[in-house]
Amino acid sequence: MSMTVRFRTLALAGVAAAAFGAGVSGAQAQGQLTVYCAVQEEWCRPMVDAFEKATGVKVAMTRKSSGEIYAQVKAEAANPRGDIWWGGTGDPHMQAAEEGLTEEYKSPKMADLNEWAVRQWEQSKGRTVGIYSGALGYGYNTKQLASKGLPEPKCWADLLNPKLKDEVQVADPNSSGTAYTMLATLVQIMGEDKAFDYMKKLHANVNQYTKSGAAPAKATSLGETTVGIAFLHDHVTMIVDGAPMKAVAPCEGTGYEIGSMSIIKGSKNLDNAKKWYDWALTPEAQGLAANARSYQVPSNKATPIPAQAPKLADIKLINYDFAKYGSSAERRRLLAKWDQEVKALPK
Numbered sequence: 001m002s003m004t005v006r007f008r009t010l011a012l013a014g015v016a017a018a019a020f021g022a023g024v025s026g027a028q029a030q031g032q033l034t035v036y037c038a039v040q041e042e043w044c045r046p047m048v049d050a051f052e053k054a055t056g057v058k059v060a061m062t063r064k065s066s067g068e069i070y071a072q073v074k075a076e077a078a079n080p081r082g083d084i085w086w087g088g089t090g091d092p093h094m095q096a097a098e099e100g101l102t103e104e105y106k107s108p109k110m111a112d113l114n115e116w117a118v119r120q121w122e123q124s125k126g127r128t129v130g131i132y133s134g135a136l137g138y139g140y141n142t143k144q145l146a147s148k149g150l151p152e153p154k155c156w157a158d159l160l161n162p163k164l165k166d167e168v169q170v171a172d173p174n175s176s177g178t179a180y181t182m183l184a185t186l187v188q189i190m191g192e193d194k195a196f197d198y199m200k201k202l203h204a205n206v207n208q209y210t211k212s213g214a215a216p217a218k219a220t221s222l223g224e225t226t227v228g229i230a231f232l233h234d235h236v237t238m239i240v241d242g243a244p245m246k247a248v249a250p251c252e253g254t255g256y257e258i259g260s261m262s263i264i265k266g267s268k269n270l271d272n273a274k275k276w277y278d279w280a281l282t283p284e285a286q287g288l289a290a291n292a293r294s295y296q297v298p299s300n301k302a303t304p305i306p307a308q309a310p311k312l313a314d315i316k317l318i319n320y321d322f323a324k325y326g327s328s329a330e331r332r333r334l335l336a337k338w339d340q341e342v343k344a345l346p347k
Contacts, residue, residue: 178213
């Protein structure tokens with residue numbers, strides 16, 4: 001992060017802290033909180049700093065991908081170590097809610113949220129809430145594409161071009177909520193049989209299944225891969241930084257995420273978890289995203305949408321079934337099928 005960006009981020013963190021409540025000194029510390037954060041470190045850290053200043057609560061933060069946090073929360077269910085799970089795609093949050101791994105909670109801020117964020121809360125029976133939204137797509141490195149003499153890809157089908165062999169990167173849906181969103185999106189667009197046929201063919205062009213969903217966007221920006229499949233806002237972050245890239249919303253249509261937040265069942269710091277939950281739904285807290293170069297659409301209706309954020313109204317979004325594809329049985333079934341029929345294929 002540049003000094004300028006870091007200065008702006010820290011300045012905005014101070015504003016968010018002041019808006020939530022007067023800063024407090026270490027001597028007035030109000031306990032502790034363990035946050036499992038599933039967005040990028042550059043956004044996790046300003047959130048922690050601002051919350052600590054606002055409340056005096058000392059925060060221990062761990063940053064992992066959505067699927068990894070879900071697995072950790074499940075593994076720790078008998079003796080929870082985390083208090084709140086903030087960020088990451090909604091599907092694993094929905095699965096955790098169904099499995100009773102998260103707490104029911106209704107924030108007084110609910111009336112301030114967009115309908116899609118409230119619907120996430122309703123479908124999870126009050127166990128998770130939407131905090132941002134973003135569309136799935138891919139980005140390509142314009143220099144790499146030109147050097148290979150390839151046409152501009154505009155559709156999911158274009159990624160099957162044999163000339164893109166070992167030139168496409170995507171995450172593993174077992175660890176990455178982004179990649180699971182892709183899996184579920186393709187099933188909803190194409191039907192399950194055709195979607196798996198597509199992913200089997202795509203496998204020949206995949207050079208790496210990464211752990212993190214945003215990693216393919218970074219690799220594309222560096223020219224380590226020609227095409228990276230990720231959320232469009234992750235590609236925008238690289239483009240804003242000057243990378244020779246173009247972001248694509250596929251012509252057939254695409255899915256989207258509702259980034260979510262959940263209180264972990266059995267939280268040892270429940271009151272502080274609720275403090276974080278309420279604070280994270282304020283415009284001041286959500287406004288930290290843009291200065292951290294995260295360009296999702298925020299859930300609080302009063303939070304300004306970053307100018308760089310992809311315009312969801314201009315993208316052909318499918319009617320993504322969050323309840324079905326966030327269910328425990330469906331996620332387990334699709335992930336097992338992907339492991340057996342796609343990942344296990346030889347290269």
